[in-house]
Amino acid sequence: MTDLLGTLIVDSIAPRWKHYAIGSVAVFWLGGAALLLLGWPELAHLGDCSGSAAALCRSEPPGGWRSWVVPATLIVVVIGTASLLHAAAQPLLAYCSGDDWPDLAAVRAWERRRRSAHARRRARLTSMWVERDEAEWGWEARTGSYARWRRYPTGERRAGEARVATTRPGNALAAARQRVYDIFGLDLGICWGPMLAAMPELGRTRVAEGATVVQLRVQQHGLALLTPAWVIVALAAPWPWRTRLAVAAALLVVAVVAIVATRLRMCTAIEGYADLVEDAVLVHRGALYAAAGVGLPGDSELERRAAARLTDWLTATNPAPVAFAWPE
Incomplete structure (x- = not known):
């Protein structure tokens, strides 16, 4: 289901280091550093020249290692986190789209419930914009319900994964794949790679930019999934228990809002x-x-x-010869 995205998720340095991706990681670590300093103020004095570190500090030349080691560490942490998020973007996207879930009885039961819920919602949206006339249901409401309904595969024709998926992203991709098949006869699971190769540079750039936006939104969602870790840090801080609970509750609310907001954006x-x-x-x-x-x-x-012949030829399922008409 995510093969359309997998073909286009670019792996170059420019999309990886978009300013708002780096900004999100920097905010994550700066907020965590502030929490650590509030809970353990002694961390702010790690560079003081006292005790066993006095001799090392006296031998340090002016502008020595202490002037750059902390900024360098922060830069390495931020870039390292962004790199990990970049590497995890594709697996996280597959998971959010309903692919590659573990084959367990509990997971299969949950998938059935999610598919059933999405099927009921699709049926309700169908009745909202198809079965009611315009006098009974306003044009604006009909248009809005149609926009939501078209994010679901209809199930009228089966092209690849046309059935209702378990997640909102999975349904959007399956619906797009099915509409292309219903209208043009092209199975994007087979023909999208060759189409991308034949596409003019302008069109390929636009699609690649859209895929890059998806990748960055997935990275931000993955970063939001890590924010509950700061709740554990707050509970471990040496504060009075009421302070710990209040700070942990506030951080939990922030984490939930961040997870929900980034998922909607994704x-x-x-x-x-x-x-x-x-x-x-x-x-x-x-x-x-x-x-x-x-x-x-x-x-x-x-x-x-023509689309059926092309699909058969690309999948080597049609033994009949194909007549070519090469452009001059």
């Missing part, structure tokens, strides 16, 4: 990326047909046949 980014993929197929699918040599179809029915 879901919105994935839905926007799914729309971007559909637009790219609408505009650039001719480049795929031309590059693959199957000829440009003249109408929608011929296009579905």
Whole structure:
């Protein structure tokens, strides 16, 4: 289900070090450092020249190691955390999309409940914008319900993973994949890589930018999932127990808000990326047909046949020969 994103999540230095990704990591560690200093004020005096460190401090030249070791450590921690989040973005995205979950009885039961809940919501949205006439249900409400309904696969045709998924991101990607199949006959699980290779540079750049936004939103959500760790730090601080509970409760509220907010932003980014993929197929699918040599179809029915031939050829499931029409 996340193969569309996996093809486009870029691994270059520019998308990795976007300013707001670094900013999120810096805020996370600066807030944690402030909490540590409030709980253990003696940490602020680790660099003092006293006790066993006195001889080392006296031998230190002016502007020596103490002037740069703390900033260097902070930089290494921030960049290291951002690198870990970058590496964890794709597995976290697969998990949030409902892929690669452990094959356990409890997990399967939870998946069934989630699918059932999403199926009920899809049926309710269908009745809101399809079965009620405009006089009974206002145009604005019908349009809003349609916008939410189109994030679900309809189940009318099965192209890859057309059934209702367990999560909101998974449903958005499955719905986009199914709509492309229903309209054009292209299975994006097979044809998206070749289409991306044949796409003009401008279109490929737009899709890559959308995928980069998704990656950064996933990284921010992963960082938000780490914020409850500061609750444990607050409970371990040497404060009166009422102070510890108050600070821990406040941090827990902040953590919950951060997790919910970043997840909503991640879901919105994935839905926007799914729309971007559909637009790219609408505009650039001719480049795929031309590059693959199957000829440009003249109408929608011929296009579905051409898409079926192309899919069979790419998957090596059709033993019949394919006539090519290479562009001159």
